[in-house]
Amino acid sequence: MGETDGAPQRVPFSATIERIVQRAPDTRSFFLRLPASQRLAFIPGQFISCLIPQNGGDAVRPYSIASNPEEPELLEICLNLVPSGFGSAYLFSLGVGASVRFTGPWGTFTLDRQPAAECVFIAESTGVAPIRPMLRRALAGGGAFPLRLHYAAPSAAHILYADEFEHAARTHPRFTFAPLVDGSLPDVITRQYLQRDEDRARHFYICGVGAIVPTLRDLLRRGGYERRAVQYEKW
Ligand SMILES: Cc1cc2nc3c(=O)[nH]c(=O)nc-3n(C[C@H](O)[C@H](O)[C@H](O)COP(=O)(O)OP(=O)(O)OC[C@H]3O[C@@H](n4cnc5c(N)ncnc54)[C@H](O)[C@@H]3O)c2cc1C
Structure with a gap:
């Protein structure tokens, strides 16, 4: 498993939570550090699909990558705790050092270059x-x-x-x-x-x-x- 070159990788990545920043009363950023040999090439606007353990399997919750492609080995996701929300509650239960598995990058809501327009x-x-x-x-x-x-x-x-x-x-x-x-x-x-x-x-x-x-x-x-x-x- 190595650099993705922008092609989505179906074999899950496993990243470590390096830092957690409280951005608002119910909103946190999680900084996900990939292993040294891995990096996630992505286009601004794309997301990762986090695998949330559930009943012996995985539930999938997408989270947009809030950080820059220029730093492909440390990804930031930013999410709010949704009342009665299963995936956000799971991620909020994790601390620094915990692992987060995900696939990606996914999505076509992107901006790679500003179009010649406002x-x-x-x-x-x-x-x-x-x-x-x-x-x-x-x-x-x-x-x-x-x-x-x-x-x-x-x-x-x-x-x-x-x-x-x-x-x-x-x-x-x-x-x-x-x-x-x-x-x-x-x-x-x-x-x-x-x-x-x-x-x-x-x-x-x-x-x-x-x-x-x-x-x-x-x-x-x-x-x-x-x-x-x-x-x-x-x-
Ligand atoms: C492409 C994509 C990118 C996403 N990126 C982000 C992201 O960067 N940050 C983020 O916080 N969420 C993001 N989401 C939403 C995220 O995937 C989850 O749906 C959200 O965290 C709720 O999951 P849950 O399991 O906690 O609650 P669930 O029980 O699955 O959802 C409960 C309800 O909450 C609604 N909901 C979804 N997102 C939110 C939200 N943020 N606030 C309040 N209600 C919500 C859903 O419509 C659903 O009806 C993204 C969704 C998609 C499709």
């Missing part, structure tokens, strides 16, 4: 996990097209990586960080990208839990944006 990222709660490396890749690519992040969460404490996004906004004039704690994402998106102008060249990347994701996708596509320009991942 890019708007829309995240809800932990849905920011895949968007973080996508945004970093877009920022690192240079270019002049604007980048925006609309990030909705139930409280200011749930805006994950806030310092990092604020710092990026200060150092990259083309990047705008728009956290949203009180207010409606569909309202903000409607005002800013459907009513304000006739520009329909933007690309959108949407990620979150449940109905909000298709709601935003449909709003934008019905509003005149091309299907392929509105990418999404619904958890």
